[in-house]
Amino acid sequence: MDATTNGRPAHGVLDCTRPTRDTLCVRLGGRWTIHEELPSTAQVQSHLDVIPPVKRLVFDGQDITEWDSGLLTFLRKLGDLCAQGHIEIDYSGLPQGVQRLLRLATAVPEREGARRGHGRIFQQVTAVPEREGARRQAVRESVLVRVGKKTLAILEATQALLEFLGQAAIACGTLRRGRARFRRADFLLLLQETGAQALPIVSLISFLVGLILAFVGAMQLRQFGAQIYVANLVGLGMAREMGAMMTGIIMAGRTGAAFAAQLGSMTVNQEVDALITTGVSPMEFLVLPRLLALVLMAPLLCIYADLVGILGGAVVGVGVLDLGPRQYYQQTVGGLHLTDIIVGLVKGTVFGIVVALAGCLRGMQCARSAAAVGDAAMSAVVTAIVWIIVCDALLTILYDILGV
Amino acid sequence: MPGHQQAHIAVQDLTMAYGSFVIQQDLNFTVWHGDIFIIMGGSGCGKSTLLNHLIGLKEPAKGDVWYHGQSFWTAKPAERERMMRRFGILYQRGALWSSMTLAENIALPLEQYTALTPGQIRELASLKLALVGLAGFEDYLPSEISGGMQKRAGLARAMALDPEILFFDEPSAGLDPISSSLLDDLILELRESLGATIVVITHELASIFAIGTNSVFLDPETKTMIAQGNPKQLLAESPHPKVRQFLTRGKEHA
Numbered sequence: 001m002d003a004t005t006n007g008r009p010a011h012g013v014l015d016c017t018r019p020t021r022d023t024l025c026v027r028l029g030g031r032w033t034i035h036e037e038l039p040s041t042a043q044v045q046s047h048l049d050v051i052p053p054v055k056r057l058v059f060d061g062q063d064i065t066e067w068d069s070g071l072l073t074f075l076r077k078l079g080d081l082c083a084q085g086h087i088e089i090d091y092s093g094l095p096q097g098v099q100r101l102l103r104l105a106t107a108v109p110e111r112e113g114a115r116r117g118h119g120r121i122f123q124q125v126t127a128v129p130e131r132e133g134a135r136r137q138a139v140r141e142s143v144l145v146r147v148g149k150k151t152l153a154i155l156e157a158t159q160a161l162l163e164f165l166g167q168a169a170i171a172c173g174t175l176r177r178g179r180a181r182f183r184r185a186d187f188l189l190l191l192q193e194t195g196a197q198a199l200p201i202v203s204l205i206s207f208l209v210g211l212i213l214a215f216v217g218a219m220q221l222r223q224f225g226a227q228i229y230v231a232n233l234v235g236l237g238m239a240r241e242m243g244a245m246m247t248g249i250i251m252a253g254r255t256g257a258a259f260a261a262q263l264g265s266m267t268v269n270q271e272v273d274a275l276i277t278t279g280v281s282p283m284e285f286l287v288l289p290r291l292l293a294l295v296l297m298a299p300l301l302c303i304y305a306d307l308v309g310i311l312g313g314a315v316v317g318v319g320v321l322d323l324g325p326r327q328y329y330q331q332t333v334g335g336l337h338l339t340d341i342i343v344g345l346v347k348g349t350v351f352g353i354v355v356a357l358a359g360c361l362r363g364m365q366c367a368r369s370a371a372a373v374g375d376a377a378m379s380a381v382v383t384a385i386v387w388i389i390v391c392d393a394l395l396t397i398l399y400d401i402l403g404v
Numbered sequence: 405m406p407g408h409q410q411a412h413i414a415v416q417d418l419t420m421a422y423g424s425f426v427i428q429q430d431l432n433f434t435v436w437h438g439d440i441f442i443i444m445g446g447s448g449c450g451k452s453t454l455l456n457h458l459i460g461l462k463e464p465a466k467g468d469v470w471y472h473g474q475s476f477w478t479a480k481p482a483e484r485e486r487m488m489r490r491f492g493i494l495y496q497r498g499a500l501w502s503s504m505t506l507a508e509n510i511a512l513p514l515e516q517y518t519a520l521t522p523g524q525i526r527e528l529a530s531l532k533l534a535l536v537g538l539a540g541f542e543d544y545l546p547s548e549i550s551g552g553m554q555k556r557a558g559l560a561r562a563m564a565l566d567p568e569i570l571f572f573d574e575p576s577a578g579l580d581p582i583s584s585s586l587l588d589d590l591i592l593e594l595r596e597s598l599g600a601t602i603v604v605i606t607h608e609l610a611s612i613f614a615i616g617t618n619s620v621f622l623d624p625e626t627k628t629m630i631a632q633g634n635p636k637q638l639l640a641e642s643p644h645p646k647v648r649q650f651l652t653r654g655k656e657h658a
Contacts, residue, residue, distance in 0.1 A: 034518055034528065034566070068566045068598065073527040076534075097597030101535065104593055107586060108537030115540035369502040369547045 011036035012070070013063075016047040022055040024048065026078075028094075029063030032071035041077045048085060057082055059093035072101060164361050168291065171283040175292070180284045187289040194255050195297035199304070201254065205246050206238070206305035210312025213237050218321055227321045231328050232335035234313030239340045241347070243306035245392065247298065248351030252384035256359035259290055260380035263363025264373040272364065287360040291353065298352025299345045306344060339404050347395055351388045358384035410437045411473070412569065412601045413458065418467035420453050426627055427453050431467070433620045433632050435603060438595055440615045442635060443605045444650065445622035451605045452496065454622070455573055458603070460488050471569075489517060492562035496573040498554035500546040506533060506557045507542035513564045532560035537586060552578045559587070563594070570594065572604045576611055588614050609653060613639075621647050 015027040024047055032038060048054050057078070064071070075091070075098070082089045091099050141149075174180045217233040263286060266272050275282050310332060317323040362380040366372050413435040420427040427450040435441045443451050456462040458469055460476070469476040471487055479487065500509050510529040514520060520528070530542055536556040538549075546554050555578055562570055572591075576584040588611050594600045606612060612619070612635050619638065621631040623646060631638055631647045639651045 034514075034520060034524075069528055069531055073524070073531050076531055077527065097593070100593050101597055104586075104590060105531060105534040105539075107589075108539070110534075110539040116543040367547070369545070371503040 012038045014039040014043055016044060018047075019058075021052055023058060024054045024056070025058050025060055027060040027063070028071070029061075029065075031065055032067040032074070034068060034070040036070065038070050038074060041074065041081060044078060045081060048081065048087070054085075054087055057087055057089045059091060061094040061098070064095060067095065067098065071098060072105070075102060076105070160365070161361065164364070165357070167283050168287060168357065168360075171281065171288050172291075174284060175288060180288055181280060182285050182289045187293065190289055190293035191297060193258070194251070194293050195300060198250065198254060198297075198301060201250055202247060202301050202305050203308050205250060206243065206308040207312040209242050209246055210234050210238055210309030211316055213242065213309070214313035214316035215320075218316060222321075227317075228323060228327065228331055230313060230317050230321060231323075231331035234317075235310055235332040235336045236340060238306045238309035238313075239336055239344045241344065241392075243302050243309055244344045244348035244351060245388070246309075247301045247305045247348055248355065248388045249385060251294065251298065251301070251352060251355045252358070252381050252388060255294065256355045256380045256384040257377040259356065259359030260363040260366070260376045261373055263360055264366035264376040267364060267366045268368050268370070268373060282364070287356075287364075290360055291356040294352040294356040295349060298348050298355075302345055302348030303341075306341070343399060343404055347392065350391050350395065354387045354391060355384045358387060411435070412437045412439070412471070413441075413603070414470040414473075415458075416468050416470065418454075418457065418469065419465045420450060420457055420462070421465040426465070428622055428627050428629070429466075430628050431620075431622075433629065435601060436618065437601055438599065439601055439618045440591060440595060441601070441603045442612050442616040442619035443603065443622070444607075444612065444619055444635075446624055446646075446650070449622040449624035450627075451622060452573060455571060455603075455605060459491055459493055459571055460484055489565070490568050492565065492567035492570045494555070494559045494562040494570070494572045494575055496577070498546070498551075498558035500554055500557055500561070502546050505543050505545055506538065506549075506560070509546075509557065510561045510564045513561070517565060528564070529560075532563050533557070535563070535590060536560045537583065552580065552583065555579065556583070556587075559590075566598055566600075568600055570600050570602045572602065572606070574605055574607070576606060576608050584608065584611065587611075591615055609651065612651075621650070 011030055012028065012032040013030045015029075017025045017027065019025050024044075026044060075094075079089060079102075081087075091102060171180060214230050214234050217230050218227055221227045221229055221233075263272070266286070272282050272286075275285055314325065314328050314332075317328045318325050359380045362376045362383065366376040411434045415431050415433050418431040419429040420431075421429075431454070443454060445451055453462065457464050464477060468478065471490075474487070476484060476487060500506070501512070504512070507526060507529040510532050511522075511525045514525045514528060518525075526542075530539070533539060533542060536559050538553060538556055538560065541549060541553070541557075546557065549557070555575065559572070559575060562572070575591075576587055579587060591602055591604070592615055595602060604611075604616075616635040619632060619635050620629050621638070621644075622628075623630045630644050631642050635651065638647055642648055642651075
């Protein structure tokens, strides 16, 4: 395979002759490598079409100076053409290495039914017909079919969701009986990750939300000289709604994605399979500590968010509206009732549960590839946020009915 | 064999370390053109680490690697990348790109470094897959095939550009005996037909004796090489008990 020839190396040349009536001799010469412009099989095809029909194809490869996979793919295509035309092909005129590699390429016959898409089979000795239905659909399905398939997919997804919720409920029951098996160390670490390590971002966002609420409210209330009521606005707004909502969304993006990625990677690495075959329930070992951690941390973060939000409002009240700090404090305390705080806490806890379940569900449903882990994380965040808003709406209606 | 042969890879005073933790030191050996060079040694002696040093993934703590007389590690990064283009590497677990089909995996290096049309690239990919016994699986994703098949697809990808040097990290791990023997045939064929030099990390004694022409034996205890040469000669003549034990699968007791 060295490139020494006299003068300039010629790139691959092709020549066809008919030594006998039914034999075509293909003479190849020069450099047949992937870095050259190589002749196409169409040249040979045109000779094959000439009457009288060709029954045999032979090669003369003496003048080939250099070759690599470029020659091999050309020969393979030629082999396909001959197989289709029922022409016998004799490779003995080619360099030894070429013949050996071609033999290697056909040593393992193509598995029946394996091929997808448009492709031709090289095996000319035992031409295996393509299995019925193996080819992937190239036809676009009608709208009706797609609607039908989508509906079925939604039903399947709902069933999977209900199964998951059911298993989670059973695991909670086991927990209540004190028999749930998960590691204390894992649980404590989760508490730290979901609670303590979330404080900086919760602080920042709640502070700014309180600030914004106060600002927006102040613009309107000022017109009536009623700016003192900014304290009520921020207090009630944060306690009843925004504290829980902001905490929920932060947890969805931060913790939900993390849970999905953790459990997704474990699924890909077969760690979940290993748990199952060891007799440890993945629900109890993986999902339960995460659920528990968020049930404990979400209300705490919610209260914290409420306080920091009120602080943000106070900054606007005292700094911009020239209210006295004491005044602001008393107005806030006066306007807020315990009910309001509990209303927000219940919402916050519900949102925490939603985030944990969404994250764990998507993680366990993860397909086995690197891309799938990313998809699982993304899906967890979207699912969590959607369900947070839905639960928020439902709870608000419920509170209205209950009159709280 | 040396003499009229050219050195393809020369390793000189190579020391490999992670920080202050030394893996292997003072490695000196030569891989000749057309060698099928086996890197052997007990578990944890640093075979994969040595491979990483040869292919540009980890810088040596000391020493250098020379390709065709050109220094690899003192060259500029751009020059080193140019040299790396002449390698084909099969990683221990295949390392296929999981979001691309097998054909796309093989096509990527071809798209990068050649001016071929998409049709030609697809034909080439098809050929490489047929050579490793995976004809028909062009449109499958790595997650849809077995571990052994992923390995073979990784090998097809390593061969994409018909490289001059091929590096195989445990190529027959996870392969059935027939595939393993076909793989040996393929390796020998690649050497004969394409003139490739091949560096293999392997434990499989059958393969080592069937195809190995030169080798180096790394020892995790002394953290250096304790033998080099043709595996069959090492089996017959090596003074080192560990080497003989390895090559007889523990049957010979020191």
